[in-house]
Amino acid sequence: MDYTSPKETVLTVKRWPKDTITAGRRHTVGLKSDGTVIAVGDNKLGQCDVSGWRDMVAVAAGNVHMATNTGNAHTIGLRSDGTVAAVGWNLHNQCNVNDWRDMVAVATGWRHTIGVKSDGTVVAVGRNNEGECNVTGWHDIAGVAAGDWHTIGLKLDGTVTAVGNNRYRQCNVSGWCDIVAVAAGYLHTIGLKSDGTVTAVGDNKYGQCDVSGWHGIVAIAVGSNHTIGLKSDGTVTAVGWNKYGQCSVSDWHNIVAIASGCAHSIGLKSNGTVVAVGDNEYGQCDISGWHGIQLPGFSF
Numbered sequence: 001m002d003y004t005s006p007k008e009t010v011l012t013v014k015r016w017p018k019d020t021i022t023a024g025r026r027h028t029v030g031l032k033s034d035g036t037v038i039a040v041g042d043n044k045l046g047q048c049d050v051s052g053w054r055d056m057v058a059v060a061a062g063n064v065h066m067a068t069n070t071g072n073a074h075t076i077g078l079r080s081d082g083t084v085a086a087v088g089w090n091l092h093n094q095c096n097v098n099d100w101r102d103m104v105a106v107a108t109g110w111r112h113t114i115g116v117k118s119d120g121t122v123v124a125v126g127r128n129n130e131g132e133c134n135v136t137g138w139h140d141i142a143g144v145a146a147g148d149w150h151t152i153g154l155k156l157d158g159t160v161t162a163v164g165n166n167r168y169r170q171c172n173v174s175g176w177c178d179i180v181a182v183a184a185g186y187l188h189t190i191g192l193k194s195d196g197t198v199t200a201v202g203d204n205k206y207g208q209c210d211v212s213g214w215h216g217i218v219a220i221a222v223g224s225n226h227t228i229g230l231k232s233d234g235t236v237t238a239v240g241w242n243k244y245g246q247c248s249v250s251d252w253h254n255i256v257a258i259a260s261g262c263a264h265s266i267g268l269k270s271n272g273t274v275v276a277v278g279d280n281e282y283g284q285c286d287i288s289g290w291h292g293i294q295l296p297g298f299s300f
Contacts, residue, residue: 011180011194011218013158015142016104016116018058020294021268023223023261024073025064026282030274031056033294037077041284047073047088055080062094064110064148065186065224066262076113078106084115094126109146109184116141122153132164147184148224154182160191170202183222185260190227192220198229208240219296223260223278230258236267246278257296268293 020031027041027048035055039048047061058078064070074088074095082102086095092111100123105116112126112133120140124133130149138161143154150164150171158178162171168187176199181192188202188209196216200209206225214237219230226240226247234254238247244263252275257268264278264285272293276285 011192011196013142013154013156013180015156017143017181018078018105018296019060019257019259020058020296021257021259021266021274022059022061022075023063023259023264023266023284024061024075025066025071025224025262026284027061027073027075028259028261028264028266028276028284028287029059029061029075030268030287030290030293031059031077032292033272034292035080038290039075040286042071042073042282045072045074045089047075049087050075050077053077053085056085058106060106060108060113061261062088062108062110062113063224063261070110074108074113076106076108078103082118086113092127096125105143107144107146107151109151110148112146112151114144114146114151116144120156124151130165134163143182145182145184145189145222147189147222148186150184150189152182152184152189154179158194162189168203172201181220183220183227185222185227186224188222188225188227190220190222192217192229196232200227206241210239219258221258221260221265223265224262226260226263226265228258228260228265230255234270238265244279248277268295270295 029039037050037053060076062073072089077085084097084100107114122135122138145152153161160173160176178194179191183190198211198214217229228238236249236252255267259266267275274287274290
C-alpha cells in the first residue's frame with residue numbers, strides 16, 4: 001500500500017468509511033475480498049455465525065469493557081445494496097436492522113447499533129438508557145463511532161457531534177474541527193485531524209488519551225481502554241491499558257488497517273493477512289490463517 005505522508009498532503013474526511021476488520025469483547029470479524037465474512041472467538045450467542053453472509057462491504061462488532069457482567073456481543077454487516085445483516089445478542093433489539101435501507105456506514109456499541117443513510121442522516125436501534133440512540137436530528141454525517149454508552153458523529157465539514165453518557169466528558173467534542181475520522185471506546189473518544197495529529201477526550205486512567213505527541217497518523221482504532229494509531233509508513237503505535245499486551249504493536253509493519261476489541265488489537269497487512277495481539281481467552285486472536293481480507297480504500 002502506498003501512502004502519502006500527512007506532512008505532504010492534508011488528510012480529508014473519508015465519506016462513509018467501511019471497516020473490513022472489526023473486533024468485539026471476545027470475537028474478531030474479517031471481511032474477505034469476495035464479500036464473504038469470517039469470524040473467530042466466543043460464539044455463545046451466535047455473534048460469529050456469519051458464514052452465510054454474502055455481498056458485504058463493511059462489518060462492525062459490538063464491543064464492551066471487561067467486567068463480570070459483560071461479554072455478550074453482536075455483529076453487523078453492511079451489504080452492497082445498502083441493507084444490513086445482524087447476528088448475536090439481541091436483548092435490547094440492537095439486531096433489529098432488517099428493515100434498514102439505503103445504508104452507507106454502520107457502527108456498533110455494546111448494546112446499540114448505528115447506521116448512516118446515503119442522505120447523511122442517522123438511524124439507531126438498541127438500548128437508549130443513556131441517550132446513545134438520540135441521533136434522529138443528525139445530518140450531513142460522514143461517519144459514526146459507538147462506545148459502550150455513547151455515540152459519535154463526524155460531519156462532512158470536519159466537526160463532530162456526540163450523544164450519550166458523558167460522565168467522563170467523552171462527549172465533549174463540540175470544539176473539535178478539521179477531524180477526518182473518529183473512534184470511541186468505553187469512556188473515551190479519539191479524533192484524527194487532517195494534519196495527521198490526534199486529539200482525545202474522556203477517561204484517561206490508563207493513559208489511553210495520551211496521543212498529543214502523535215503525528216503522521218492515517219487511521220485510528222480504540223479498544224475499551226487503549227488507543228492505537230496507524231502511521232503513514234505502515235507501522236503502528238499504541239497507548240493505554242496493556243494488561244494483555246494489546247498495545248504491543250511496535251514490531252508491526254506493512255499494516256493498512258487496524259481494529260481494537262476490548263483488550264486485543266488487530267492489524268490488516270498489505271497482503272491481506274492479519275496479525276493480532278492481546279487477550280485470547282476465547283480464541284479471538286486466532287487469525288493467523290486468515291488471508292484474502294479486503295484491503296481498505298484509502299482516499300487521503
